[in-house]
Amino acid sequence: MFNFQIKNCCPNTRARTGSFFTPHGQVLTPRFMPVGTSGTVKGISSEQLLGTDAEMILANTFHLHLQPGEQIISEAGGIHKFMGWDRPILTDSGGFQVFSLANLNKIDDQGVSFQSPRDGRHIEFTPEIAIEIQMALGADVAMAFDECPPFSASENDIELACLRTHKWLERCVSKHNKNDQALFGIVQGGCFPHLREMSARIVSGFELPGIAIGGVSVGEDSNEINKIVRYITPLLPENRPRYLMGIGTLKEMAIAVANGVDLFDCVLPTRLGRHGSVLINGERWNLKNSCFKNDFQPLDKTCSCEACQKHTRAYLHHLIRSNELLGLTLLSLHNLTHLIRFTKAMRLAIEEGSFSEDFAPWDSDSKARNTWYCP
Structure with a gap:
C-alpha cells in the first residue's frame, strides 16, 4: 500500500525520481507539499488547490487537536472528508510546534506538557497521544513524535533530544496499528555529524515506510542546512521516500534533490x-x-x-x-x-x-x- 518505486536516477548527482503510493493516490517525486496547518491551506479552497497541481498536503496534529479536536474530525469521516481533499495527506506530529512554544512547555522523558496558546488549558502530549490523534485524523502518513531543539542548543542538549526522539519513536511504533496509514520516523542531531549519523542509523533501523530529516530551518543559515543534507542523505535507506521538513526555497530544494531528497514542505509560499x-x-x-x-x-x-x-x-x-x-x-x-x-x-x-x-x-x-x- 505504501510502496515507493524509484523510476530514474541522475547520472551526475544522487537525485532520483520516484512514485510513492498511498491509499489516496500516488505522489510523483521530487515534490513540494503545501502546508494546511489547521485543515486548510490558508486562504485557498481545496478546489483552488487542485489547480496548483498539488498531490500531497500537510495538516498539523497539534493545531487540529486544539481546534476542532480529533474526535470531531473522526466523526466527520476523517481529515480527507472533513476538509474536502481526496488526495494524499501527511500529518506532522506537533514536535516543531512544541519547539516553537518553548516558553510555554515542559519536556521530560514521558512527553511534553504545556499551556494551550488558544485557551490556556493544560495539555499533555506524549508519543502515544500524538499517534492516537493522528490515527483518529486518518491521514495517509503520520509522523513520529520527536523533540526538535533549536539551532542554538548545546551539543549536550541536542544529544539528549536525539536520544529522547529515538525512545519516543520506539513508543510511537508500538502504539501505531493503523494499516492504511504509514508512519515516518524523523532523524535529528542538529549540526553535529556524529549525532546525525547516530540518529540516521537508529531511525533507519525501524524500517518504516519513509524517513524524514528534521531539526533544520530552526535558526541556522542555509549553508548549515545544505551541509546537513549533503551529509545525512547517503546514510538513509535508498528504497524509502526521504522527506526534508520545513524547506521551501528553490536553492535549498535543488541541493537537497541533488543529494537524494524526495519530499518538501514549507509555509513560505502562503506566508509570502x-x-x-x-x-x-x-x-x-x-x-x-x-x-x-x-x-x-x-x-x-x-x-x-x-x-x-x-x-x-x-x-x-x-x-x-x-x-x-x-x-x-x-x-x-x-x-x-x-x-x-x-x-x-x-x-x-x-x-x-x-x-x-x-x-x-x-x-x-x-x-x-x-x-x-x-x-
Whole structure:
C-alpha cells in the first residue's frame, strides 16, 4: 500500500525520481507539499488547490487537536472528508510546534506538557497521544513524535533530544496499528555529524515506510542546512521516500534533490503571499511597490495559475494595496504553483539527465525549460 518505486536516477548527482503510493493516490517525486496547518491551506479552497497541481498536503496534529479536536474530525469521516481533499495527506506530529512554544512547555522523558496558546488549558502530549490523534485524523502518513531543539542548543542538549526522539519513536511504533496509514520516523542531531549519523542509523533501523530529516530551518543559515543534507542523505535507506521538513526555497530544494531528497514542505509560499510578495523565476517581488501600479502585464506569463492567467500586475498591486483578501489568495496560489512547478521541472530534468545542484529551469536549454515556458 505504501510502496515507493524509484523510476530514474541522475547520472551526475544522487537525485532520483520516484512514485510513492498511498491509499489516496500516488505522489510523483521530487515534490513540494503545501502546508494546511489547521485543515486548510490558508486562504485557498481545496478546489483552488487542485489547480496548483498539488498531490500531497500537510495538516498539523497539534493545531487540529486544539481546534476542532480529533474526535470531531473522526466523526466527520476523517481529515480527507472533513476538509474536502481526496488526495494524499501527511500529518506532522506537533514536535516543531512544541519547539516553537518553548516558553510555554515542559519536556521530560514521558512527553511534553504545556499551556494551550488558544485557551490556556493544560495539555499533555506524549508519543502515544500524538499517534492516537493522528490515527483518529486518518491521514495517509503520520509522523513520529520527536523533540526538535533549536539551532542554538548545546551539543549536550541536542544529544539528549536525539536520544529522547529515538525512545519516543520506539513508543510511537508500538502504539501505531493503523494499516492504511504509514508512519515516518524523523532523524535529528542538529549540526553535529556524529549525532546525525547516530540518529540516521537508529531511525533507519525501524524500517518504516519513509524517513524524514528534521531539526533544520530552526535558526541556522542555509549553508548549515545544505551541509546537513549533503551529509545525512547517503546514510538513509535508498528504497524509502526521504522527506526534508520545513524547506521551501528553490536553492535549498535543488541541493537537497541533488543529494537524494524526495519530499518538501514549507509555509513560505502562503506566508509570502499574505504579505504581498510573489516568487518569479527565483526572485521575490513585492507587489506593494509602486512600480507595479501601471504595469498591465501578466504577473508571470509562463505560469498557469489563476493570478497569472486572468489578472495583471497592476490589478494584483491594487488588491494588495487595498488589503483585499482576494489579492492574498491569488498571490498564495501563484507561489504554491511556482514551487510545485519547480519540483516538477526538477523531475523532468532528472529524467532527461540534465539536472544539477544549481538547477534553474529558466536558465536551462533542456526540456525542463521548454516545459517551464509552456504552461
